[in-house]
Amino acid sequence: xxxxxxxxxxxxxxxxxxxxxxxxxxxxxxxxxxxxxxxxxxxxxxxxxxxxxxxxxxxxxxxxxxxxxxxxxxxxxxxxxxxxxxxxxxxxxxxxxxxxxxxxxxxxxxxxxxxxxxxxxxxxxxxxxxxxxxxxxxxxxxxxxxxxxxxxxxxxxxxxxxxxxxxxxxxxxxxxxxxxxxxxxxxxxxxxxxxxxxxxxxxxxxxxxxxxxxxxxxxxxxxxxxxxxxxxxxxxxxxxxxxxxxxxxxxxxxxxxxxxxxxxxxxxxxxxxxxxxxxxxxxxxx
Numbered sequence: 001x002x003x004x005x006x007x008x009x010x011x012x013x014x015x016x017x018x019x020x021x022x023x024x025x026x027x028x029x030x031x032x033x034x035x036x037x038x039x040x041x042x043x044x045x046x047x048x049x050x051x052x053x054x055x056x057x058x059x060x061x062x063x064x065x066x067x068x069x070x071x072x073x074x075x076x077x078x079x080x081x082x083x084x085x086x087x088x089x090x091x092x093x094x095x096x097x098x099x100x101x102x103x104x105x106x107x108x109x110x111x112x113x114x115x116x117x118x119x120x121x122x123x124x125x126x127x128x129x130x131x132x133x134x135x136x137x138x139x140x141x142x143x144x145x146x147x148x149x150x151x152x153x154x155x156x157x158x159x160x161x162x163x164x165x166x167x168x169x170x171x172x173x174x175x176x177x178x179x180x181x182x183x184x185x186x187x188x189x190x191x192x193x194x195x196x197x198x199x200x201x202x203x204x205x206x207x208x209x210x211x212x213x214x215x216x217x218x219x220x221x222x223x224x225x226x227x228x229x230x231x232x233x234x235x236x237x238x239x240x241x242x243x244x245x246x247x248x249x250x251x252x253x254x255x256x257x258x259x260x261x262x263x264x265x266x267x268x269x270x271x272x273x274x275x276x277x278x279x280x281x282x283x284x285x286x
Contacts, residue, residue: 035094060134062180152217162205
């Protein structure tokens with residue numbers, strides 16, 4: 001399968017006889033079937049019957065910086081892009097929790113992998129990826145730890161909040177969590193903070209993921225001007241562990257001159273993600 005990287009920057013042609021690109025709303029049950037999470041699925045133009053790679057897009061906290069532009073770019077390249085809002089977030093049902101965003105990422109991937117969904121949207125279930133930004137990067141890494149069939153995960157400036165507890169910097173986390181109270185459905189700030197502590201004790205911190213991910217396809221993109229999730233602190237500990245293990249997996253770590261949201265480099269990031277995905281797909285068929 002070849003992604004058309006040139007279409008990151010231009011619209012692909014609509015060819016006669018092909019199924020045209022489309023966008024649909026989606027509703028997925030998560031949290032053990034107790035709540036619906038909502039989002040969109042963007043499909044590329046394709047010949048009837050053809051299956052395409054799929055990316056599950058996972059936004060950060062609380063979600064002001066979406067990955068919709070990244071999804072549109074990857075859709076133009078030829079991938080199916082699924083974007084979700086976690087429980088208690090941007091209209092989805094249920095309560096928002098930090099452990100819950102991992103469960104929601106897993107639910108979205110399992111939904112996309114079902115025979116019915118894959119057939120409806122032309123998804124190649126052997127070529128599914130997570131792409132996460134900030135807190136969504138934390139979710140992507142931990143969701144992939146639970147799903148051995150995920151092809152790979154690419155994370156942009158992951159926010160590894162359990163590491164803040166380990167460094168004794170809980171105040172930074174509290175300051176961040178307060179910023180989401182106006183737009184998230186929470187049981188209470190106390191419960192949210194206690195859930196963050198649960199994530200620490202459950203070893204959801206990125207540095208604890210190395211053993212599970214030693215032979216998995218991974219891409220880290222750090223931002224040199226990031227004062228929210230500095231790459232040296234949030235990516236470095238896991239990356240150094242991965243480097244000690246020899247693997248055939250496609251593992252890569254790049255830095256960009258950008259802020260936490262990659263405001264200056266959104267097109268560049270999209271192109272880099274497409275190139276890494278293509279490298280993974282090429283490796284799988286070599």
